[in-house]
Amino acid sequence: MDKNSTTNRKHHGIFKMIQVVLKMLIMVIFTGYIMIWIMMPTDTFWLHWLPTIHSKLDSTYLGKQGANVLVYTVPILLIAVLSCLYLHLEKYLDSYGQSSVKFLPFASWRRLALVKSPLGIVSWTELAFLAMFITLLIWSFSSYLHEIFKNITRESAAQMGDNIWEAKLQSSALMLGLLGNICLAFLFIPVTRGSSIMQIIGLTAESSIKYHIWLGTTTTLLFTAHGLCYIAYWINKNNISEMLKWNKVGVSNLAGVITLICGLVMGATSCNKIRRKFFELFFYTHHLYIIFVVMYVLHVGFTYTCIILPGIYLFLIDRYLRLLQGQQRVRxxxxxxxxxxxxxxxxxxxxxxxxxxxxxxxxxxxxxxxxxxxxxxxxxxxxxxxxxxxxxxxxxxxxxxxxxxxxxxxxxxxxxxxxxxxxxxxxxxxxxxxxxxxxxxxxxxxxxxxxxxxxxxxxxxxxxxxxxxxxxxxxxxxxxxxxxxxxxxxxxxxxxxxxxxxxxxxxxxxxxxxxxxxxxxxxxxxxxxxxxxxxxxxxQVLGPNYRLWLMVLIASSFLTFLLLIGILNRCYIYPIDHNSELIYSSSLRSILNLSFLCVSIVVTVTIGFLWNKTRSTREGMQIFSPDSPTLMxxxxxxxxxxxxxxxxxxxxxxxxxxxxxxxxxxxxxxxxxxxxxxxxxxxxxxxxxxxxxxxxxxxxxxxxxxxxxxxxxxxx
Structure with a gap:
């Protein structure tokens, strides 16, 4: 008995030490990721960091999206992978009577700050992070406008055929869109039900919904302001037909209009009174998120989509796992x-x-x-x-x-x-x-x-x-x-x-x-x-080692995706536009990349699901006699x-x-x-x-x- 106790303590110490290393690594990666968002509105980022990154990472395989993949997509996916490993180790710590999931700063700062407010019941931790997020939005908007407005003069505006206020209105519209992207980058993470990122800070699927509501409301407001500013600009220029343009290269306005309409419909039916009284209306219209995401990708292009890709990527994996599990009939x-x-x-x-x-x-x-x-x-x-x-x-x-x-x-x-x-x-x-x-x-x-x-x-x-x-x-x-x-x-x-x-x-x-x-x-x-x-x-959809399998699927599906788009770019797109992104159709490029992303997820996740399903079937499932009584x-x-x-x-x-x-x-x-x-x-x-x-x-x-x-x- 003493020997077993000593072995358990030794194992516990090893697992605890690994978790400490994972904690530090996750915190470092997350801090670096947030620092990128803080620095984005500055000249340092655009004039020094970004050119250096593109010069080193742009290649014949990934094109210009290679830099965005490394800077914006990889950090969050890496955090998700490390979080899966952390939570997998937690299972063994629980068996030894220990638990340490809530490790991020302020996790113990749970005293309530707001009780009866439009935001609901909010702790000081949540209020602090909310304040920091709003500060990030204000900082980004003010910095963007300051840097752009100082370069708008009568001469520069006249060269574009605009007055100064028209040039500033157009710039403001663009900046509001960039601001909405910050919210969109995090929007899908709270509704990823099996999210390792949310669980590692002690949040569950139902308790995370309010963050999705906050982010969704803010995203809708910012994108609506973004669209209205452009519409006002086009009306003033007597060029409202710009709304219907679908450019072969660059931004597609019509796709943006469809994206905005889908967002407005989802936002309107998500209002508290409508959602409670007409839940089915809310439920079905919320599936417009599929059109929303596809049109967003076609609007801005896949290269820029990589900035907000990780949240969507993790959500797609989770959603497909739910789809596979939902096809099974349960006894x-x-x-x-x-x-x-x-x-x-x-x-x-x-x-x-x-x-x-x-x-x-x-x-x-x-x-x-x-x-x-x-x-x-x-x-x-x-x-x-x-x-x-x-x-x-x-x-x-x-x-x-x-x-x-x-x-x-x-x-x-x-x-x-x-x-x-x-x-x-x-x-x-x-x-x-x-x-x-x-x-x-x-x-x-x-x-x-x-x-x-x-x-x-x-x-x-x-x-x-x-x-x-x-x-x-x-x-x-x-x-x-x-x-x-x-x-x-x-x-x-x-x-x-x-x-x-x-x-x-x-x-x-x-x-x-x-x-x-x-x-x-x-x-x-x-x-x-x-x-x-x-x-x-x-x-369990991926068996008893769910977190370990999820970690493997996230990593393997993403590597498969990089391999597929690498082959696509090297053998087909690069010989045409040589990374200029000025010749090959932006919409077609986006559709191909989006298709490869879905294929990589479907193939790898299906293999993982079927492997675990076969294993659980082989180990035996209890099916009772068909002659059981039906009523007592x-x-x-x-x-x-x-x-x-x-x-x-x-x-x-x-x-x-x-x-x-x-x-x-x-x-x-x-x-x-x-x-x-x-x-x-x-x-x-x-x-x-x-x-x-x-x-x-x-x-x-x-x-x-x-x-x-x-x-x-x-x-x-």
């Missing part, structure tokens, strides 16, 4: 229909599929909609539920209501075709380092806390380590909604014991003075689905009958740790203040008003040094 084992209009779906899970608590996944049901994918929190624990993956779906929208009606019909289906994407979640969790966890939920917001509690129950049963005290404050509108608490424990098949945990549940029913059961069917219906040989267990009705009861007997002694039920309050809302300030301590973490998941209230309490002057706050939101 749906059973469903539990709760009396509160909620459904728990249980999928067969590959034994090697691992995910962290609070993870989420996207579900597609072709029988309801072939195109719609909806995100749901995973309620199961991959440690406690080794063969089952569960999600809880509340019937609140049209899609979820259709599912609920389908399962509750007199003759429920004996099989449902289901596809999933994910899971997506944090690389690791830090719950064990806290003395107490306070979880505040509203309605279906309880779902992420189910996975946390199940995970901690398993750890308390199997590991010899300290488990934090847990207080769950759950607010519901109706007493029938209390049945959601039944999902805190698996229905069958899993041994668990909560008697050794310090677990307290405070349930509040806000709209009823007492339990209302008259006329309600409180039975829970469990449906077992028949399997099909074409179904497979839920699996049980009555574990609503919360009024919470005596769910556990399978491991001593028998213990949730009713022993649950206190129910009717006709009142939780006094969150009192509850949280009583739980305050030097090492307390407060998590909140629920309506926006509740999240803001808890955030305000945690950010107050009395508590900001004691409470670690985290908001979990799946709607924006």
């Amino acid at each position: 749906l084992v059973s469903a539990r229909v709760l009396p509160c209009n909620a459904v728990e779906l249980n999928f067969s899970k590959h034994s090697e599929l691992c995910y962290s608590p609070t993870s989420m996944m996207f579900i597609n049901l072709p029988s309801i909609s072939k195109l719609q994918w909806h995100p749901f929190t995973i309620t199961s624990s991959c440690k406690m539920d080794s063969d089952v993956l569960s999600v809880l779906i509340k019937s609140e929208g049209r899609w979820s209501s259709e599912l609920y009606k389908k399962l509750l019909s007199p003759s429920p289906p004996d099989r449902l075709l289901v596809s999933i994407e994910g899971p997506y979640g944090p690389a690791s969790n830090d719950f064990l380092r806290h003395d107490m966890l306070v979880m505040v939920s509203g309605g279906s917001g309880i779902t992420p806390f189910i996975s946390i509690i199940r995970e901690l129950i398993f750890i308390s049963d199997t590991a010899n380590c300290r488990i934090p005290k847990i207080l769950l404050v759950a607010a519901f509108q109706r007493s029938v909604d209390l049945s959601l608490l039944d999902c805190l424990l698996p229905l069958t098949g899993t041994s668990c014991n909560i008697s050794g945990m310090q677990l307290e549940i405070q349930a509040y029913v806000t709209r009823e003075k007492e339990a209302v059961t008259a006329g309600l069917d409180l039975d829970q219906t469990s449906i077992c689905f028949k399997p099909n040989l074409s179904d497979r267990s839920a699996f 009705t049980t009555s574990p009861g609503s919360h009024n009958n919470l005596d769910i007997e556990l399978e491991s002694p001593p028998n213990y039920s949730l009713s022993h740790v649950t206190t129910t309050y009717y006709g009142e809302k939780p006094n969150l300030e009192r509850i949280i203040s009583q739980c305050g301590g030097p090492n307390t973490k407060v998590l909140v998941s629920g309506p926006k008003k509740m999240r803001e209230e808890v955030a305000a309490i945690c950010s107050s002057s009395l508590r900001h040094n004691q409470l670690d706050f985290e908001s979990i939101s799946f709607s924006w």
Whole structure:
């Protein structure tokens, strides 16, 4: 035992040392990348750095885009590759009880700065980076204009056939476009669901969405101003037909107009009111991003596109992986229909599929909609539920209501075709380092806390380590909604014991003075689905070594892309224009480069996906007998009958740790203040008003040094 312990400590030390080296390397690369953006508006960059770079990197193989590839594309892709390796090592550190994912500066500076603002709940870290980004935009715009305006004179303007103000308007329009490119360079990174870059700083797919919204809004405003300035210039020159020009060489105006129209449509349908009321309109129009990107490339040319390429490149890899995973049918084992209009779906899970608590996944049901994918929190624990993956779906929208009606019909289906994407979640969790966890939920917001509690129950049963005290404050509108608490424990098949945990549940029913059961069917219906040989267990898209494979795919696909465009330039384009970019069609060059980029991603990612799919199939997937029963009705009861007997002694039920309050809302300030301590973490998941209230309490002057706050939101 001592020998194993010594070996583990040695391995831990080696992995930790490698991570430290990776940290430093990532920070150096990122600092250099940001320095390039800071220096771009200066004469030093344009008159000294850029000519030197082009003279050394322009070649018969990559042409003038070689410099942009090295300066703008390679750094971010290299960071993504190194981040994958860092996160892969994190998996081994977790097995030794260690975790160190959040390493970037200010990662511990998480005190809240804004609570009720148009930006939502914002920490000082986020506010600081936002301020630095805005400063970069202001610096770039002012520097560009200063350098250009000082060279605009009456003589220079007259040579172009313009007045001074017209020349300045045209220059301002161009600079606004350059400013929009800064935002566009980062726009796709937050929506890359499997992004190693976001995960390495502790961000998840859902928590990164707000950064995409900020960047998308700013990009739309800047590009709109860019387009309007040019339109005003052309109108003043009585040359509005310039909008429809598609030049063989150089900028194509018509492609830019189409890009702007797509951006405006996406921006308009992304407004909060439209997105919430007409989600399908938002969902489908947002796919205009494909036309947006293609037209942008044709507008500015592929050489210039390399400046904003890395974010798009990583997104395309992630999107294609999601497409491949989404084509697989997943084995749906059973469903539990709760009396509160909620459904728990249980999928067969590959034994090697691992995910962290609070993870989420996207579900597609072709029988309801072939195109719609909806995100749901995973309620199961991959440690406690080794063969089952569960999600809880509340019937609140049209899609979820259709599912609920389908399962509750007199003759429920004996099989449902289901596809999933994910899971997506944090690389690791830090719950064990806290003395107490306070979880505040509203309605279906309880779902992420189910996975946390199940995970901690398993750890308390199997590991010899300290488990934090847990207080769950759950607010519901109706007493029938209390049945959601039944999902805190698996229905069958899993041994668990909560008697050794310090677990307290405070349930509040806000709209009823007492339990209302008259006329309600409180039975829970469990449906077992028949399997099909074409179904497979839920699996990680690239296997258990997902990060390692993703690192290989990013590197190999990009090298393949460079090889293809090198052959194209050397054998076909260079003999025609000799790197002048003044003869060969810019649009055709862009289409060829874009095609090779897509081909390199499709080929390499498909090979990686099929390799891991074949491996997981060879190792065996659990497919149950087609003669399984299809329907059984049980009555574990609503919360009024919470005596769910556990399978491991001593028998213990949730009713022993649950206190129910009717006709009142939780006094969150009192509850949280009583739980305050030097090492307390407060998590909140629920309506926006509740999240803001808890955030305000945690950010107050009395508590900001004691409470670690985290908001979990799946709607924006």
